[in-house]
Amino acid sequence: MNAAQLSTDNKNVIRPHWINRFLEGWSIYKKSILGKIGMVLLAVFALMAISSFIPPKINPMYEPMSGVDPYISKATGPSMRHWLGTDFIGRDLFSQLLVGARIAFLVGISAAFMSVFLGTAIGMIAGYAGKFTDTLLMRLADIIMVMPSLLVLLMLSALFSKLSIWFIVLFIALFRWPGVSRVIRSQTLSLKHRPFIEAARVAGASHLRIIFRHIMPNVLPLSFLYMTFQVTSAIIIEAALAFLGFGDPSTVSWGMMLQWVWKTGHMFKAPYWLLPPGICISLITLSFYMLGRAMDEVLDPRLRKEGENY
Amino acid sequence: MVNNSEAILKLHYIFKKYKTRGTFFGPQSKDVIALNSISLKILKGEIFGLVGESGSGKTTVGRLIVKLEKPEKGEIYLDGQEILSLRGDQLKGFRRRVQMIFQDPYQSLNPQLSVLDAVSEPLIIHKIGNNHTIEEITRKTISSVGLSPPDDFINRYPHQLSGGQRQRVAIARAMILKPEIVVADEPTSMLDASISAQIFNILLQMREASNITFLFITHSLAAARYLCDRIAVIYKGNLMEIGPAEEILHNPKHPYTQALIDALPKLDLSSSKKYYNSLRKEERIVKENAGCPFFSRCNVSDETKCGQNIPPMKELGKSHSAACFYA
Amino acid sequence: MPLLEVKDLNIHYHVQGGILKAVEGISFSLEKGRSLGFVGESGCGKTTLGMALMRLLPSNGFISDGQIIFDGEDIRKKNEEEMRKVRWQKISMIFQAAMNALNPVQRVGNQIVEAITTHSPLLKKDEAFKMVKNLFQLVGIPGDRIKDYPHQYSGGMKQRAVIAMALACKPKLIIADEPTTALDVIVQDQILQEIKGLQEEFQISIIFISHDISVVANVSHEIGIMYAGELVEYGNTEEVFESPRHPYTKALLSSYPTLNGEKNMLTPIPGETPNLMNPQTGCRFFDRCPNAISSCKINPAEWVTISPTHKVLCYQCGRDCGI
Known part of the structure; x- marks a missing residue:
């Protein structure tokens, strides 16, 4: 018996609604090849991020930022001692790559979470309140959406000279919420006039209650979906910033690694240095994207209808 | 009750x-x-x-x-x-x-x-x-x-x-x-x-x-x-x-109510004939209706009276009233 | 020879978790110029039946068994190309939400002209236009509205236009699936009279499909009551209404509020329609039937002939019938 059957057939089994929903969603998700590939890739990256703590423990020269191989002071290719080789001052590339995965997750997920949180809250408020509030918030969203974010960041970094990774995360979140808020707003607008919202109004529910009890649970799945796409773009933005030299100089990220390759003129001389971070950036964004696509299939009611009719 | x-x-x-x-x-x-x-x-x-x-x-x-x-x-x-x-x-x-x-x-x-x-x-x-x-x-x-x-x-x-x-x-x-x-x-x-x-x-x-x-x-x-x-x-x-x-x-008095009752499909096949016939065969073409809202479809209506004036509610006894001049 | 003969038709759907038996063992025949009404509640398979006759089932539905003989030919044996010639020209359909079937950005008249010319390419455009004008007159749309767009039409007029479209190729059979469901009573009545008149005038056979038993009662010669994918009572409309035999038919009739006569308490049918994924072996109405006996649960119901024009699918009625 598959999960979908479990959730609809066993009416007597008392189980929280969200578990049923999750199992139902999972059974649809499982059928998507894209989703499976994305999951496997993500698992690999997660493993990389977790194991990034190990190399420095083995030998302090594997410290990704400060550890330098005492015998090597130039870029060298892969060897038993340095699986991916070393960079121009003898730092281990493999341990840098592992830390990069950690930073990518950190930046991607926290920036995406923040932007989706902001976008969902603002979208719901704008959609539900309507009128002046709606106009104000949506014009603000428009302004931010058309602002060239890289340019603004370049200016900011020129002003403050050094940007910490958390500032970049916050910055990405502040620049990425308008897209989410637009989607959530339109969803809220369509929910607002549904009879079950009106029924809550007739029952005397306050606006807060309607927003949190009735609208939010119905838009959250969409927010989650958008979060996966936001992760993708957050990682790309961070990598781009770092590559251009506006990243956090005290953090090793894949973008930062690429910047070092380029800055030190190893672009075409050291493929063992250039390729791994480049491939990793592509693959991690791809895997989040595939995750999102598979979740899209789960959420798309047209696909769910087939099983729901009977 | x-x-x-x-x-x-x-x-x-x-x-x-x-x-x-x-x-x-x-x-x-x-x-x-x-x-x-x-x-x-x-x-x-x-x-x-x-x-x-x-x-x-x-x-x-x-x-x-x-x-x-x-x-x-x-x-x-x-x-x-x-x-x-x-x-x-x-x-x-x-x-x-x-x-x-x-x-x-x-x-x-x-x-x-x-x-x-x-x-x-x-x-x-x-x-x-x-x-x-x-x-x-x-x-x-x-x-x-x-x-x-x-x-x-x-x-x-x-x-x-x-x-x-x-x-x-x-x-x-x-x-x-x-x-x-x-x-x-x-x-x-x-x-x-x-x-x-x-x-x-x-x-x-x-x-x-x-x-x-x-x-x-x-x-x-x-x-x-x-x-x-x-x-x-x-x-x-x-x-x-x-x-x-x-x-x-x-005992409907308004032609519209009568038309509604006539139009209702009946299960009783023997009485499926129209009883009131208050609906016009062809609708009147009315540009701006100043009178009764049912004027254009009403069989009973009068061009000048119903087309120009809105009929007021008329008491017909026993708390029954209808908005029709002819009720 | 009847125009349409359906023998032991079974229609199944592939759905998540198995096969849904939407229609099981339906047989009936329809003579030229007669009309037949199918009544049943939602999920009883009436729309599926109509779609199957046109071979327009959704992709997960299929006719698993049975014969559909139309005009001496087996519909099931035709390929898609041949079917296209049958649809609209010989069998046409008035859909459930037909008013939405009109393309909003094309003039109503042009849409029907196009429908005619694609099916008879030899026809000149102005001839087709003349045909449409006649058709509109027939269904009661003023001739000057022919060039209007659908949004300029009222709901009733759109439905009339769709009926005109269905008549365009002079079909032998029209399948009208809930033709008046979205309309107000007065307009519904006018449209039904219209269809009835046209049917008598052109000797078209019509299959009415509706959830509203009173609508079908007024327009069809024969009536079939459907329940959970099966035909449970079939016969001459007057006979069925005057002396309904199947407990479901009786229950259905007594759950309708009426305008005339005593204001009786309505007796709703208790319970819900059965799950068609794995229906019980015996009578499908068993759970809700007031006079079911234990053997009804095991033995499938049997057809009992009440008169040459009235039969009923009930095991109990075959025994004593409770007349």
Whole structure:
């Protein structure tokens, strides 16, 4: 018996609604090849991020930022001692790559979470309140959406000279919420006039209650979906910033690694240095994207209808 | 059932219009009059039927009464108290007294809430009872609408219920606060006939048990006859005829009511002939109608009289009145 | 020879978790110029039946068994190309939400002209236009509205236009699936009279499909009551209405509020329609039937002939019938 059957057939089994929903969603998700590939890739990256703590423990020269191989002071290719080789001052590339995965997750997920949180809250408020509030918030969203974010960041970094990774995360979140808020707003607008919202109004529910009890649970799945796409773009933005030299100089990220390759003129001389971070950036964004696509299939009611009719 | 003729709800010259938004290429926006000076009295404990076609404004009346919308002009009184200006706590008190059952049970329940959560929500909003009594009251209400044993249903979600069961849940939600007035907006139009009959009987039982006043909004005269004590017929936002249910059905005076009765498909095949023939074969082409709203389709009407003047409500005795010069 | 003969038709759907038996063992025949009404509640398979006759089932539905003989030919044996010639020209259909079937950005008249010319390419455009004008007159749309767009029409007029479209190729059979469900009573009545008149005038056979028993009662010569994918009672309309035999038919009739006569308490049918994924072996109405006996649960119901024009699918009625 598959999960979908479990959730609809066993009416007597008392189980929280969200578990049923999750199992139902999972059974649809499982059928998507894209989703499976994305999951496997993500698992690999997660493993990389977790194991990034190990190399420095083995030998302090594997410290990704400060550890330098005492015998090597130039870029060298892969060897038993340095699986991916070393960079121009003898730092281990493999341990840098592992830390990069950690930073990518950190930046991607926290920036995406923040932007989706902001976008969902603002979208719901704008959609539900309507009128002046709606106009104000949506014009603000428009302004931010058309602002060239890289340019603004370049200016900011020129002003403050050094940007910490958390500032970049916050910055990405502040620049990425308008897209989410637009989607959530339109969803809220369509929910607002549904009879079950009106029924809550007739029952005397306050606006807060309607927003949190009735609208939010119905838009959250969409927010989650958008979060996966936001992760993708957050990682790309961070990598781009770092590559251009506006990243956090005290953090090793894949973008930062690429910047070092380029800055030190190893672009075409050291493929063992250039390729791994480049491939990793592509693959991690791809895997989040595939995750999102598979979740899209789960959420798309047209696909769910087939099983729901009977 | 109606032992005293005390009015619980009064509508006083209600006027409501909607603005239609002009399409990009189409006509400019214009006002559509949804209700044109409607005055009604609903008596305590009765089931009052409001019958009309789609777009007649019958649903608007219900939505105005539960304060989902506001009229442009006119007043609504509940037990002598004006309701349109209610705010804050007074509004919350009003919400306890007036409830609504919506048309589409597939849309009127939040898909994310279990039956227990949905039905008990009004209690939580109005802070009635503690955790224990809330569940107790909810169970009782759920079984009173025919969902028994309640344990089989309280943990289900709307998608695990049939249309009829969903509508029962919606009724339970409306009834749990023990309201004085319930507006039932075509509660069975999405349901099969045999299920509709179940719902009708539940409404009748509810009235029997707790003397709730119902405003039953419907397009079907037959359903109105079955449920209602009094019926008002509404057409294009105008009240056409009002009176006791049997009187309206067996002695209709307004040509529109007569046309409705003629048009209703009958199960009794022997009497399928048209009786009143009050509908014109070909519609009159009327540019700007200054007179009776039914003028263009009315067989009885007079060009000058009905085309120029709006017929006033005429008392025809026994609380039966019709808005027709020829009634 | 009847125009349409359906023998032991079974229609199944592939759905998540198995096969849904939407229609089982339906047989009937329809003579030229007669009309037949199918009544049943939602999910009883009536729409599926109509779609199957046109071979327009959704992709997960299929006819698993049975014969559909139309005009001496087996519909099931035709390929898609041949079917296209049958549809609209010989069998046409008025859909459930037909008013939405009109393309909003094309003039109503042009849409029907196009429908005609694609099916008879030899026809000149102005001839087709003349045909449409006649058709509109027939269904009661003023000739000057022919160049209007659908949004300028009222609901009733759109439905009339769709009926005109269905008549355009002079079909032998029209399948009208809930043709008036979205309309107001007065307009519904006018449209039904219109269809009835046209049918008598052109000797078209019509299959009405509706959830509203009173609609079907007024327009069809024969009537079939459907329940949970099966035909449970079939016969001459007057006979069925005057002396309904199947407990479901009786229950259905007594759950309708009426305008005339005594104001009786309505007796709703208790319970819900059965799950068609794995229906019980015996009578499908068993759970809700007031006079079921234990053997009804095991033995499938049997057809009992009441008169040459009236039969009923009920095991009990075959025994004593409770007349």
